[in-house]
Amino acid sequence: MRIAVYGATGFTGGLAVAELGRRGISPVLVGRDAERLHKAAVDAGVADAEVRVAGLDDPAALADAFAGCDAVVNAAGPFELWGEPVVRAAIAAGCHYVDTAGEQGYIQRILDTFGPDAERAGVTVVPAMADDGGPGDLIAGLVARELPGVADVLVVDARLPGAASRGTARSMAAVFAAGPLEYVGGRWRPATGDAPAITVPGEDDEVALTPFALPGVVTVPRHVRAGRVRSGIRTEVAQLFGSLTPDVVDSVPEVLDEEARRSTRWLMLVEAADDTGRRTRGWVTGPDAYGLTAVIAVEGVYRLVTGGAPAGARTPAQAFDALDFLDALAPHGVTWEVS
Ligand SMILES: NC(=O)c1ccc[n+]([C@@H]2O[C@H](COP(=O)([O-])OP(=O)(O)OC[C@H]3O[C@@H](n4cnc5c(N)ncnc54)[C@H](OP(=O)(O)O)[C@@H]3O)[C@@H](O)[C@H]2O)c1
The missing domain is CATH 3.40.50.720 (NAD(P)-binding Rossmann-like Domain)
Known part of the structure; x- marks a missing residue:
């Protein structure tokens, strides 16, 4: 091969x-x-x-x-x-x-x-096929399998603020500027409204979210029949992405050393509800975002x-x-x- x-x-x-x-x-x-x-x-x-x-x-x-x-x-x-x-x-x-x-x-x-x-x-x-879009789409498929008649899906990248490469910083600055889509009633449109706070495995307090353009909004509706699909990230991470001016991007290291890589952890979380209010959630997490x-x-x-x-x-x-x-x-x- x-x-x-x-x-x-x-x-x-x-x-x-x-x-x-x-x-x-x-x-x-x-x-x-x-x-x-x-x-x-x-x-x-x-x-x-x-x-x-x-x-x-x-x-x-x-x-x-x-x-x-x-x-x-x-x-x-x-x-x-x-x-x-x-x-x-x-x-x-x-x-x-x-x-x-x-x-x-x-x-x-x-x-x-x-x-x-x-x-x-x-x-x-x-x-x-990265640590957000791949596992996020796969876990959404498994969540939907457990909830026939799923109506509403929220895809969350729940990772904490952490080390990132310059390539990621450059890409995320552009994503932040473009703004997120949401999927509603069979069509994609610019996202409106807030994202709800959620609970995250291993954390006691609710986590505030900001709508953010994650891959799941454009991948999940292609295999899950939901009326609505939205996505968000922690508000504190969204604020960091929002502060990525070209000068800040240029100051981010190109490569993360082993220690910085080991310090990263990613967590994709999907919450789904049907029209009766029945809910299913799934999460997938791992170390070393780039590895x-x-x-x-x-x-x-x-x-x-x-x-x-x-x-x-x-x-x-x-x-x-x-x-x-x-x-x-x-x-x-x-x-x-x-x-
Ligand atoms: N979603 C996720 O979870 C996730 C995770 C990891 C990475 N990523 C994405 O993967 C991408 C790469 O990240 P990175 O940190 O590896 O970036 P990087 O270190 O800056 O690498 C960028 C690569 O793109 C090449 N490139 C840039 N401009 C080019 C051009 N005009 N023509 C040909 N090649 C060009 C570079 O080649 P040269 O050496 O020739 O410049 C280099 O090989 C980013 O978009 C990042 O967001 C996403």
Whole structure:
């Protein structure tokens, strides 16, 4: 199996290359600078891995760079700026595709527009395979399974403020500026109103939320028949994202060291209610937000290549068996519950 990683010189892309190497899968590092790609291969412990150079402004060269690979992991963000040429080239090269995007508008566009091309090429395109969009969509599917007639879904990224990479800061500043969508009565529209306070596993006090553009709002309605889907994050985290001026973004470290990575913990929580007020909730949590993002993306791409998800543009829960996928993350410290 050969997997191309676009954005392999970045923090998340480098972790994805290392995860492929750890699994004995041949990575092909693709990006715009040969020297930096070779260094990334050495840093990821796969010094002999193949390196191919292709920029985003040359679609033919990009598709050539993916030729002969089974799939592409795209970790070059912000995806609003750089994502689409990589999706297009992956499909043109006959490769399955996953990315680590958390950007709601981009994920919506990929799911809306690339399905027919992916189907014709016989490949599966799954955006949002990071620590929020992947587990969040999978746990939402399991919650909905427990609540037939689900009407209202709230998707929450309940992580505490913590260390983040410059790439994330840059992407989240743009997401904050774009504002969140909500799904109501069969359509997406700009979110209105507040998000309700919630209780979070392991915490006594209620947590205040602010509506925020999470992937779940654009992925969950594609497989859960709910009248309303909203999303939010802790108000204190939303305030941090709101303060991300270009100068602040430039001051964020590009890479988190081991200690900073270990200090991070992510927690996706989904609350659902039916019209009678019956409620179900589920949560999924794990350590090392960036390391787990690499594991989630690589696990996804491995399953696309070996498992035969239907061709097309799919959400994580449409592409993968949720129980099986979450169980595969357990050895990495991921736990989850639906109650
Ligand atoms: N949702 C989540 O939970 C989650 C978790 C992890 C990561 N992510 C997302 O993953 C993305 C990457 O994050 P990161 O911290 O790894 O960022 P990063 O370290 O800044 O890496 C960005 C990568 O994109 C490439 N790139 C940037 N501009 C490019 C261009 N014009 N042409 C070609 N390549 C270009 C860079 O290549 P060069 O070396 O050539 O500049 C680099 O390889 C971000 O969007 C982040 O939000 C999301």
